[in-house]
Amino acid sequence: MGGDSAPMIEVQGAVAAARELSDSVEIVLVGDEDRICRHYDRDEGDRLGIRIHHTTERITMEESAAFSFRRKQDASIVVATRLQKEGEIDALVSAGNTGAVVTSSLLTLGRIAGVLRPAIAVLVPTPTGHTILLDVGANSDCKPVHLYQFAVMGMIYAREIFGVADARIGLLNIGEEDSKGSEVAVQAYRLMHEARPHLNFIGNVEGRDVLKGTADVVVCDGFTGNVILKFAESVVGMVMQTVRSGVEKDMKIRLGAMLLKPVFRRLKSRFNYEEYGGAPLLGVNGVCVISHGSSSAFAIKNAIRVAAQSVQNRISDRIKEELDREQAESRVLG
C-alpha cells in the first residue's frame, strides 16, 4: 500500500507475475481489500491463485520508519513481514517506504546467523550488462568487516540470480593503490585481499570505473552508495534537460532530439533498474525485495520474479553456508 501509485501498480504487476509464473509462484496481496479489488478481475485472480490478506493501515513515504513500525502494526509492510516470519509467505516485494521495509524486515525476520549488517543491492548499467552495487542505503556507518560481508553477499547474489560464477569483486575507493582511501576502506581492502582466491577480489575501483563493468560486484558503505545512486539519476536528468533547453531554441536541434528519442528512452531505462524490478535486502532471514516507489507494473512483475528466484535458489541459506564455511576456516570476521 506504500508505493506512489499503490495499490494499482502493485496489483497489475502481481497479476502479470501470476500469469507468467503461475507454475512456481503463488501471490498474496497484502493491503486494503476494497482498494485492491478495484484494480483486477477477481475471477481471473482466483484462477491464478491470487489471495488477498486484508490490512487496515499503510506507512507513507514521508513517515519515520522506526516510529511507524511501532505504531502501525497493521500496516501492509509490517503485516507482510510478519506473514513471512510465520511461514505464510516466502518472500516480500514492496514499492513502499524503503526505511520501513528495512526496519520491519530487520526487527521481524532478523538477520541470517553470522551476518552483521544486511545491505541493499542495486544493479547499475554497464556496456555489457550490469554491475551489482551494495550497500546503497541500509547502513550509513560501516566497519571493514561489514564491507567484507557485503562482498560475500554480493558474490552469492550474482551467482544465484544472474549465474555469474566467481564474480569479480571491487571495493569502491578514491584510488587504485591498496593504501588509498578512508581507514575503513584500507582495512576492508586487506580483509578482501586475504579472502582470495575464494573471493575473487580485483582490488579498488574508482567512481569512474563503476559503470565500466570492470567488476561484477562493487562494495561500498550505504552512505556513499546512496549518494552516488541518487546523483547518477540526476546526471541523466540533467543530460535530458540540457537537450530540451537546446531544443527550444533551435529547429535543427529539435529535429536531432526527435531522431534520438529511442536512444534517450533506452538510456533512461538502463538507469531505472526496472528490468530487474527491485533491490534485494541481502542478509535478512528471508527474502525481501525493495522496488522504487515509482515502479511500473513491469518492474513489480520483475521484482516478483527476482524474489521467486531468491527463494528457489535459497539465497539466505547460501549466504549462511558461505559465512559458516569461512568461520570454520577461521578467517577473521569480527
Add this chain to the structure above:
Amino acid sequence: MGGDSAPMIEVQGAVAAARELSDSVEIVLVGDEDRICRHYDRDEGDRLGIRIHHTTERITMEESAAFSFRRKQDASIVVATRLQKEGEIDALVSAGNTGAVVTSSLLTLGRIAGVLRPAIAVLVPTPTGHTILLDVGANSDCKPVHLYQFAVMGMIYAREIFGVADARIGLLNIGEEDSKGSEVAVQAYRLMHEARPHLNFIGNVEGRDVLKGTADVVVCDGFTGNVILKFAESVVGMVMQTVRSGVEKDMKIRLGAMLLKPVFRRLKSRFNYEEYGGAPLLGVNGVCVISHGSSSAFAIKNAIRVAAQSVQNRISDRIKEELDREQAESRVLG
C-alpha cells in the same frame, strides 16, 4: 611539469593569461627551462614579464605523493610551493599530480591558523550556473568539525571569487531529515545548524539535489566527494557511448546525433570545469589551484585568473578572519 601534456599546455595557458591579465599578473614558469622554451616566443614572453625558474625534476601522475615529495626536492611542484613560502610568488597553479600538490602545499606552506584540514573545492554545473562542492579528495576521513570548516571556507570562496553574498550551504546526506545519515553527518548538521544565521545553512541535500543548484555550496567528506565527481564524469561518458552505439546501427540516429553535436559539446564542457580552470586547495597558507591533468590552455588561463583573484581578494586572510571571529564568539570548533 606534471600535467598530461606538460609543459606545452601550461606554457600556452600562461602566455594567454599574461596577455589578458598583464596589468595584474606576473607569471613565473617553474620547470625545465629547455623544454619550456620550445613552446613560446621568448621575446614576447619577456615583454609580458614572463620569467622561468629552472628545475630539473618532475613528479609523474603515478608517483606516491609523500614519497616523491621527500625524494624530489627539485621537482617543479615542490619548488613552486617553496617559492610561494619564500614570498617569491603569491600563488601556485598546477595540472600535475594532485596528491603531490596537496602534500607539498601542506608540508611547505602549512595551514591557515585555525584551519584543521584544507579541502579541494570544485564547481559542478547547475541549470543556472554552478555549485561549489568540497571536499573532493584531500581528506578521506572527516570529523564533523572538518565538514563545518569546509562550509565556512566554501562560503568565503563563493563570496570572494563568485560574488555570492550569503551563500546557501547544504550538507550532502542520504535524507533531508536532520536525524539522517552517518554519525559524522548528523553531528556536522548540528554544528552548521547552530552557526545560523551567520552561516546560511539550508540543511541536508541529497545526491539528486547537487546538480539542481538548491545550494551554492555542498559540503561532504573527501571520500564521498571524490567518488561522486569521478562517477559523474563516467555517467556523461556513458551517455555519449550509448548515443554512439545507437549511431552505428541507424541512419536516422546518425543524423540526430549530428544535429545534436552542439548540445553534447555544451554538456561535456559543463562537466569539465574548464571554464573555471581549476580547483582551489582552500585552507592552506597561500593560494594553490589544482587543474585537471588533461586541462586545455584555456583551462590553465582561467585557473591563473582564479589564482590571481584569490590573491587579490586575500582569500586566506578572509578564512582566517572568519575562524578567528567565530572563536572569539566561542562557538564550538574542536
